[in-house]
Amino acid sequence: MKPLLSLERQLHNLMEWLAHYGADREGGVTRLLYTPAWMKAQHALFERMKDAGLAPYFDDAGNLFGRLEGTERPDETVLTGSHVDTVRSGGLYDGALGIAAGMTALQRLHEQFGKPKRTLEVVSLCEEEGSRFPVTFWGSGNMTGRWSMSRIPDVADDEGVSLAEAMAAAGFGPDTHRPCKRSDLHAYIELHIEQGMVLEKLGLPVGIVQGIVGQVRLTFEVCGETNHAGTTRMGWRRDALAGTAEMTLALEREAVAAGDPFVATVGKLEVAPNVSNVIAGSVLFTVDLRHPDAAALESLSRHIVELFYGIAASRSLRLSHRQWMHAEPVPMDRQLLAELEAICLRKQIGCHPLHSGAGHDAQIMSAVCPAAMLFVPSRAGISHSPLEHTDPADMAAGTEVLMELLYKLAY
Amino acid sequence: MKPLLSLERQLHNLMEWLAHYGADREGGVTRLLYTPAWMKAQHALFERMKDAGLAPYFDDAGNLFGRLEGTERPDETVLTGSHVDTVRSGGLYDGALGIAAGMTALQRLHEQFGKPKRTLEVVSLCEEEGSRFPVTFWGSGNMTGRWSMSRIPDVADDEGVSLAEAMAAAGFGPDTHRPCKRSDLHAYIELHIEQGMVLEKLGLPVGIVQGIVGQVRLTFEVCGETNHAGTTRMGWRRDALAGTAEMTLALEREAVAAGDPFVATVGKLEVAPNVSNVIAGSVLFTVDLRHPDAAALESLSRHIVELFYGIAASRSLRLSHRQWMHAEPVPMDRQLLAELEAICLRKQIGCHPLHSGAGHDAQIMSAVCPAAMLFVPSRAGISHSPLEHTDPADMAAGTEVLMELLYKLAY
Numbered sequence: 001m002k003p004l005l006s007l008e009r010q011l012h013n014l015m016e017w018l019a020h021y022g023a024d025r026e027g028g029v030t031r032l033l034y035t036p037a038w039m040k041a042q043h044a045l046f047e048r049m050k051d052a053g054l055a056p057y058f059d060d061a062g063n064l065f066g067r068l069e070g071t072e073r074p075d076e077t078v079l080t081g082s083h084v085d086t087v088r089s090g091g092l093y094d095g096a097l098g099i100a101a102g103m104t105a106l107q108r109l110h111e112q113f114g115k116p117k118r119t120l121e122v123v124s125l126c127e128e129e130g131s132r133f134p135v136t137f138w139g140s141g142n143m144t145g146r147w148s149m150s151r152i153p154d155v156a157d158d159e160g161v162s163l164a165e166a167m168a169a170a171g172f173g174p175d176t177h178r179p180c181k182r183s184d185l186h187a188y189i190e191l192h193i194e195q196g197m198v199l200e201k202l203g204l205p206v207g208i209v210q211g212i213v214g215q216v217r218l219t220f221e222v223c224g225e226t227n228h229a230g231t232t233r234m235g236w237r238r239d240a241l242a243g244t245a246e247m248t249l250a251l252e253r254e255a256v257a258a259g260d261p262f263v264a265t266v267g268k269l270e271v272a273p274n275v276s277n278v279i280a281g282s283v284l285f286t287v288d289l290r291h292p293d294a295a296a297l298e299s300l301s302r303h304i305v306e307l308f309y310g311i312a313a314s315r316s317l318r319l320s321h322r323q324w325m326h327a328e329p330v331p332m333d334r335q336l337l338a339e340l341e342a343i344c345l346r347k348q349i350g351c352h353p354l355h356s357g358a359g360h361d362a363q364i365m366s367a368v369c370p371a372a373m374l375f376v377p378s379r380a381g382i383s384h385s386p387l388e389h390t391d392p393a394d395m396a397a398g399t400e401v402l403m404e405l406l407y408k409l410a411y
Numbered sequence: 412m413k414p415l416l417s418l419e420r421q422l423h424n425l426m427e428w429l430a431h432y433g434a435d436r437e438g439g440v441t442r443l444l445y446t447p448a449w450m451k452a453q454h455a456l457f458e459r460m461k462d463a464g465l466a467p468y469f470d471d472a473g474n475l476f477g478r479l480e481g482t483e484r485p486d487e488t489v490l491t492g493s494h495v496d497t498v499r500s501g502g503l504y505d506g507a508l509g510i511a512a513g514m515t516a517l518q519r520l521h522e523q524f525g526k527p528k529r530t531l532e533v534v535s536l537c538e539e540e541g542s543r544f545p546v547t548f549w550g551s552g553n554m555t556g557r558w559s560m561s562r563i564p565d566v567a568d569d570e571g572v573s574l575a576e577a578m579a580a581a582g583f584g585p586d587t588h589r590p591c592k593r594s595d596l597h598a599y600i601e602l603h604i605e606q607g608m609v610l611e612k613l614g615l616p617v618g619i620v621q622g623i624v625g626q627v628r629l630t631f632e633v634c635g636e637t638n639h640a641g642t643t644r645m646g647w648r649r650d651a652l653a654g655t656a657e658m659t660l661a662l663e664r665e666a667v668a669a670g671d672p673f674v675a676t677v678g679k680l681e682v683a684p685n686v687s688n689v690i691a692g693s694v695l696f697t698v699d700l701r702h703p704d705a706a707a708l709e710s711l712s713r714h715i716v717e718l719f720y721g722i723a724a725s726r727s728l729r730l731s732h733r734q735w736m737h738a739e740p741v742p743m744d745r746q747l748l749a750e751l752e753a754i755c756l757r758k759q760i761g762c763h764p765l766h767s768g769a770g771h772d773a774q775i776m777s778a779v780c781p782a783a784m785l786f787v788p789s790r791a792g793i794s795h796s797p798l799e800h801t802d803p804a805d806m807a808a809g810t811e812v813l814m815e816l817l818y819k820l821a822y
Contacts, residue, residue, distance in 0.1 A: 196642030230768030231607030248656035357641030
């Protein structure tokens, strides 16, 4: 029998190995749903799960599971994992770490304690980011009924390939593998990188996610009057860009005043005609608002829209807006949170409660079973970039906590 | 002998006729340097000048002149006119009106008073806008030595055609017609639309241009840190777009405080990565500053740059800038201004002294001879648009004043 690797080394090796699938020139990883890089990764994970003693299978959407069947309650599945897809030129950790941690945890539990009472599964979810098709959470969504194989969205990628075509070309789709929809889930636990700086600043290895923030996204169009930058006096202008600047600053001021955990961002802005010597006639810009409390999000969002209309009116600008996304905050399961906190305390692993400012599969799973998330630090808070990094010691700390909770739930 | 048309009707007809050359789908006019539309316009004007008794000729650059040779001082030329080229989908008046007014004035003076003592010429300048090639004032520049046929700039249009090729294809270039450089200019008088709202707001038909503003144009690059809009707390952000918004508003505030005639504009702005859920990592934006007083322009420009660096520093943003245009203010000839004012007073034509916020050929000509400009109102201040409009009564008022000054200088 070969000697057990340290948990740190085992996780590090698995992450390095997985990063080869979709490795890109920028030093990052690009695994877009149903592309060759994605397929190679899922099939390699299939083999690796088999080698680790975790009976692998796909569902129709392309989600990959590695299973340890329960001896007493085989129909109650404790699930862990995360997503295998990435953004374009993403990092090595976002999504992948949750899969590696889940595989490692199941393998170690199996080696140490044998078969679980409840079924344990690790999942490599086929898609979360929505970076190839404008469809997020395709993997977890098909498992929970948010999406369905019987009504595949009629969307296409940048090359005009439809989601249905791409899925079929990858060998997935209705009745190709096991059905996606699950009614056996007992709990879902996801380990993920924080994608923020809270844990790093606190110097703690584990974050216990209290909930996932609600999101409101809006697009505003400011209309003024295109005019000659040299011949139009300041007092006669209806400058759409100056008005937008005032709104952008007002948004920042309101967000700072509201305080953590509220965040507000103007990330996208397009000026027309966008010429140096012409006063901007119109500006289109987006606003992204997030808060873990639904009422606070609603009230801040309404206040900001009113504020913007006031600014527009004071400058004789026309303003219109459209809210194109509204996701309610999703609290994580109270009991699982308490278990996680108790485990950290018992094992003396430093932890901190925090909110996730980004969306995760756990929020989708929470519609059908108790769900919880663990965060581990992201260096400098960086994510969606080849510069993503998480220390092996932190990966191991998070995986230890995960393993303890899985043991508690399944053995 | 056919009855004389009223001046209004004559100008209106000539403008309508000229607008056919380069008429575009948007209801505007597009005559880019050396294109077929431009060539047809210049050759049609050649024929029309001949019919009007104004001996026409081209110079090597493609400037078209209609000449009434002086009987006593033929080598002292009093020149009037403007540019025949337009921006893409420009209006019917910008440039064209100065040519129409000049042709009409010369024809009428000739009919009424016979040959002038000094030579009178009207010019249809080949290019002022720089809308096909990144070269402004190519027409007047070749006449004054700012540009020269012996060193044609190595520039190309959007299709990759070089200026030299385009010129040759249109039948112009070194030694094809008369030399461009002029040493016989006694004065240059240009009638042009105001491209602003001063005359319209005052309800006056004629503006006497005191000078052309100086211009400074700069590009700023603001560098912050690209980050996740959901997971990065407000206090931890280095948001390049929020910083740019603060600079844009500060610029507006400074310009309003400095008061007329200073104008300052952020017209062009590019955000990266420009994604709704990502904090902007960098922003590139332009600043256009104009003032008729060189010292004031210099001091305001310096102050604004300092202000921007202060804002960047307070937000831990990196800032860099490049000044890519600096044009000194150009005062018009004092004596010609006094003559114009006296003429308006005598003829009881309402006039107002103002500055040109835009560049004009008159500023180039003023390097080699006394130069003056007359403005007539632009409806709603609109220019560089198919919506340009000037009332025939205003065109006629301006042309009357022009005609009087030409008479005074040449007869």
